[in-house]
Amino acid sequence: MLFRKQVFGLIVAVVAPWALVVPVLGTEAGTVRVLLWFDTEDYLLPADDDATLRLCRLLSNRGIRATFKLVGEKARVLEKRRRSDVIEALRKHDIGYHANFHSVHPAPAEYLAECGWADGVEEFIRREGPGADDVRRILGVPTLSCYGQPGSSWGPQTLAALGRMGIAPQGVPCYVDSGSHVGLGGVPFWYCGALALYKMSPNETRMDLWADGALEKACEGFRSIHGRLQAEGGGLVSIFYHPCEWVHREFWDGVNFRRGANPPREEWKKPPQRTAEETEAAFQRFERYIDFQRSLGGVEFVTAVDLPRLYPDRLRSEGGDLGTVKSVVKALEGASEVGFVALENGVRLSAADQFVLLAEFLRIVYTSGKLPGQVVVPSALGPAEPPPKTEVESLDGRAFRDALLDARDEVFRRRQVPSRVFAGVRKIAPADFLRAMGHAAREAIALAEKDPVVGLPEKVQIPKGTRIAAEKHVAEDTPGLFGGWVIHTEGFRAPRILEMARLQAWTLKPAK
Numbered sequence: 001m002l003f004r005k006q007v008f009g010l011i012v013a014v015v016a017p018w019a020l021v022v023p024v025l026g027t028e029a030g031t032v033r034v035l036l037w038f039d040t041e042d043y044l045l046p047a048d049d050d051a052t053l054r055l056c057r058l059l060s061n062r063g064i065r066a067t068f069k070l071v072g073e074k075a076r077v078l079e080k081r082r083r084s085d086v087i088e089a090l091r092k093h094d095i096g097y098h099a100n101f102h103s104v105h106p107a108p109a110e111y112l113a114e115c116g117w118a119d120g121v122e123e124f125i126r127r128e129g130p131g132a133d134d135v136r137r138i139l140g141v142p143t144l145s146c147y148g149q150p151g152s153s154w155g156p157q158t159l160a161a162l163g164r165m166g167i168a169p170q171g172v173p174c175y176v177d178s179g180s181h182v183g184l185g186g187v188p189f190w191y192c193g194a195l196a197l198y199k200m201s202p203n204e205t206r207m208d209l210w211a212d213g214a215l216e217k218a219c220e221g222f223r224s225i226h227g228r229l230q231a232e233g234g235g236l237v238s239i240f241y242h243p244c245e246w247v248h249r250e251f252w253d254g255v256n257f258r259r260g261a262n263p264p265r266e267e268w269k270k271p272p273q274r275t276a277e278e279t280e281a282a283f284q285r286f287e288r289y290i291d292f293q294r295s296l297g298g299v300e301f302v303t304a305v306d307l308p309r310l311y312p313d314r315l316r317s318e319g320g321d322l323g324t325v326k327s328v329v330k331a332l333e334g335a336s337e338v339g340f341v342a343l344e345n346g347v348r349l350s351a352a353d354q355f356v357l358l359a360e361f362l363r364i365v366y367t368s369g370k371l372p373g374q375v376v377v378p379s380a381l382g383p384a385e386p387p388p389k390t391e392v393e394s395l396d397g398r399a400f401r402d403a404l405l406d407a408r409d410e411v412f413r414r415r416q417v418p419s420r421v422f423a424g425v426r427k428i429a430p431a432d433f434l435r436a437m438g439h440a441a442r443e444a445i446a447l448a449e450k451d452p453v454v455g456l457p458e459k460v461q462i463p464k465g466t467r468i469a470a471e472k473h474v475a476e477d478t479p480g481l482f483g484g485w486v487i488h489t490e491g492f493r494a495p496r497i498l499e500m501a502r503l504q505a506w507t508l509k510p511a512k
């Protein structure tokens with residue numbers, strides 16, 4: 001059970017094609033950043049409070065800040081038990097969020113499985129928002145640095161909801177967890193407008209707290225990742241624990257909420273506890289593991305609150321210039337699928353970014369007759385519904401302009417790529433419309449070279465059957481993906497969540 005986040009789902013090696021063309025970033029080349037995070041969740045066994053306190057202090061004594069993701073009910077019991085010592089010790093670290101009741105049913109994926117997009121976002125905020133408010137109030141912090149789901153209870157709507165739940169340090173919501181629903185082969189990425197540290201293998205590691213020889217094995221594992229990342233010019237390592245692991249024999253929630261069990265609060269049981277000697281030995285082993293990491297060169301401990309600074313999205317702050325538009329137009333040419341665009345200057349564009357960029361670029365061209373120097377590109381979510389089949393072969397210039405202005409208005413007002421673009425009564429799949437915008441932008445740029453006032457194109461071809469390449473980074477629907485977590489019912493599957501997740505592949509892009 002100690003490795004429960006790692007045991008479900010398939011670990012599929014992802015070949016990241018952009019990794020081949022993207023130059024290594026690195027103002028501090030070679031720095032290996034370690035994000036140490038603790039899911040602080042056991043609200044039943046009081047010894048978990050002491051384990052949390054000891055972890056906070058042993059790290060603070062070493063000058064290390066970690067990210068503690070608190071469950072709402074955990075913060076409330078700390079307050080009820082008057083553990084101001086634990087709260088004060090936690091406040092020296094970075095505070096994130098880990099759901100309101102964690103494993104009381106329905107868990108997030110259990111209710112999101114029944115939802116579409118907008119109602120899923122609202123339902124997550126309704127159920128989990130009050131717990132986030134409690135964590136902020138009790139810990140005395142204005143914002144929480146990140147959220148990550150209980151077990152495998154994941155859904156894309158949660159990432160989109162975070163900015164509305166006080167989880168937005170520096171305006172950027174962050175998602176930190178371990179799991180396999182979506183990922184880019186071990187680097188942080190953008191998804192649904194959030195900066196996500198997820199599916200970090202091969203850059204995720206941990207030490208078994210109990211096994212003989214675990215320390216040596218874990219140090220070797222860390223050294224190997226450290227060496228590889230240094231050779232790559234630097235990178236980020238994700239390491240997670242739960243404070244309760246130091247004191248229990250079995251997870252608190254497995255004791256109560258296993259496979260759909262949902263006893264009333266009056267019947268919640270404490271998990272069985274380890275002996276003081278066992279707990280002591282595990283703390284000492286852990287301290288040696290952390291000291292080993294500190295002993296290696298170029299290691300820097302970071303927290304979730306540092307992520308927006310370490311992985312800025314320059315497209316958002318700087319917008320796109322004509323060179324950016326030309327790169328997108330080139331990437332869209334002749335392709336039957338839309339992928340990420342990675343520019344040499346470090347700017348990355350998801351499919352949704354490309355849609356927003358070209359819609360705004362063409363709006364300015366068609367309303368002013370001039371090419372804009374710079375285009376703002378706000379964040380937009382992927383479509384809420386699967387696309388229709390495109391019903392149009394081509395549009396004349398005026399009809400294309402009208403469809404474009406309507407689509408641009410929708411994506412800017414709703415901050416979401418339209419589920420379908422209307423050309424009068426006829427529907428166009430948004431990915432097909434994106435490629436059509438690519439054709440139109442290419443023509444506008446060519447016209448501007450001949451004539452200072454750019455007119456409308458005569459005719460714009462509308463392609464068909466365009467796919468979003470990033471969908472392949474969303475996990476397949478296997479029995480273990482959701483059902484592997486012992487709290488979910490045996491064989492629990494959530495195809496609607498994965499459908500929503502694939503639609504949000506529009507928003508996926510590497511953060512480095």
Ligand SMILES: [Zn+2]
Pocket residue numbers: 039041098102149150151
């Ligand atoms: Zn948890």
